[in-house]
Amino acid sequence: MKRWFRQRVDAAYEKVLSREVSGAPTHVAVIQDGNRRYARRKGGDAPDGHRAGAETTEDVLNWCQDIGVEELTLYAFSTENFDRPDEENEALFDLLETKLHEFADADRVHENEVGIRAIGEIEMLPERVQDAVDYAERRTRDYDQFVLNIALAYGGRSRLLEATRGVASEVESGSLEPDEIDVETIEERLYDQPVRDVDLIIRPGGEERTSNFLPWHANGNEAAVFFCTPYWPEFSKTDFLRGIRTYESREESWRRTRARRAIALLGAISDPELAEAQSVVDRFRDSLPTAEQPDPEELEADGSQVDGVDSGSRVAD
Structure with missing residues (x-):
């Protein structure tokens, strides 16, 4: 009876994990x-x-x-x-x-x-x-x-x-x-x-x-x-799917880290750094918690003027 119950639980858990795996x-x-x-x-x-x-x-x-x-x-x-x-x-x-x-x-x-x-x-x-x-x-x-x-x-x-x-x-x-x-x-x-x-x-x-x-x-x-x-x-399919979920969690963490670093880069005055930062933010903005997501209008403004310097490295009025 215990073995039968365990098999049912494992089968149910496998279905849950299968639904959770997205990539x-x-x-x-x-x-x-x-x-x-x-x-x-x-x-x-x-x-x-x-x-x-x-x-x-x-x-x-x-x-x-x-x-x-x-x-x-x-x-x-x-x-x-x-x-x-x-x-x-x-x-x-x-x-x-x-x-x-x-x-x-x-x-x-x-x-x-x-x-x-x-x-x-x-x-x-x-x-x-x-x-x-x-x-x-x-x-x-x-x-x-x-x-x-x-x-x-x-x-x-x-x-x-x-x-x-x-x-x-x-x-x-x-x-x-x-x-x-x-x-x-x-x-x-x-x-x-x-x-x-x-x-x-x-x-x-x-x-x-x-x-x-x-x-x-x-x-x-x-x-x-x-x-x-x-x-x-x-080693079962449930174990395999748990491994895939571990990968997805690490990948999501990596995306959040990249987005946070990119936002921090927007404080730089170098054109190449700004271009890289804006590109990364555009790609990974949705990976951040809602409270951390930057406003697109603010990003646009930051991209053209950072710390009093515009994108052409000229002092803003």
């Missing part, structure tokens, strides 16, 4: 944590947990597509995971090989034009997994309606280190000038294909850390982070 992040990144602990709690071995987690992965892919997410990155295997027992890793490699082939052949993947990509030190993986990666990427190479990145043998710091070494080598050879180095210079060397900035990181399993996951694209974009306690095989 989807473009790029969601997930740390699939808790598979082994889930298996131990159930009296099984690590491979049992990984197989159960693979079912959740398929669900999350569907949920992302349903609400309009355009890119999903899954942290499937880190460089540190090589230190785990060989028999455990071999079973996981078998599962990865199987799932990569299944994903690459799935009707829904082709119907929705899902491009599958692997990021990380793929050459460190067994040859059979490398072959499966190559098969999945080739089968979906022409698709870009939705991007599924699978992080395998991945380490965020190692990718940044390799990108930095590449830049340093080109500077040393004279093919790249130091003053030509910008954000795009690093991003072009991180992965074979572009990866969007991360909007939301989700980590189940009770740990509250991002484990060096996509540091350039997440930290640089000040991504929202949602931690929750269910192990990955238990």
Whole structure:
């Protein structure tokens, strides 16, 4: 009876959250944590947990597509995971090989034009997994309606280190000038294909850390982070929607902050600053509480005359 009641409550809560979600992040990144602990709690071995987690992965892919997410990155295997027992890793490699082939052949993947990509030190993986990666990427190479990145043998710091070494080598050879180095210079060397900035990181399993996951694209974009306690095989659509709501709350807070800063900028006397401030206020005015929203007529007046100086930097009469 208790289980039935809980299911009814969860279903009702899911409906409430579905109605509350009004906008989807473009790029969601997930740390699939808790598979082994889930298996131990159930009296099984690590491979049992990984197989159960693979079912959740398929669900999350569907949920992302349903609400309009355009890119999903899954942290499937880190460089540190090589230190785990060989028999455990071999079973996981078998599962990865199987799932990569299944994903690459799935009707829904082709119907929705899902491009599958692997990021990380793929050459460190067994040859059979490398072959499966190559098969999945080739089968979906022409698709870009939705991007599924699978992080395998991945380490965020190692990718940044390799990108930095590449830049340093080109500077040393004279093919790249130091003053030509910008954000795009690093991003072009991180992965074979572009990866969007991360909007939301989700980590189940009770740990509250991002484990060096996509540091350039997440930290640089000040991504929202949602931690929750269910192990990955238990991660539900309700948990997923709670994560999306966390992103929306952070996005709304960001909009309010931008609007407040823009209003403050209207006290400046520089034309470029005024233009930027008025543009931001126009975009984000509705994000502020009613009491904080500036009067449009006052903004217009401020735009033409600030602290006794008009927009042409002439002293007003």
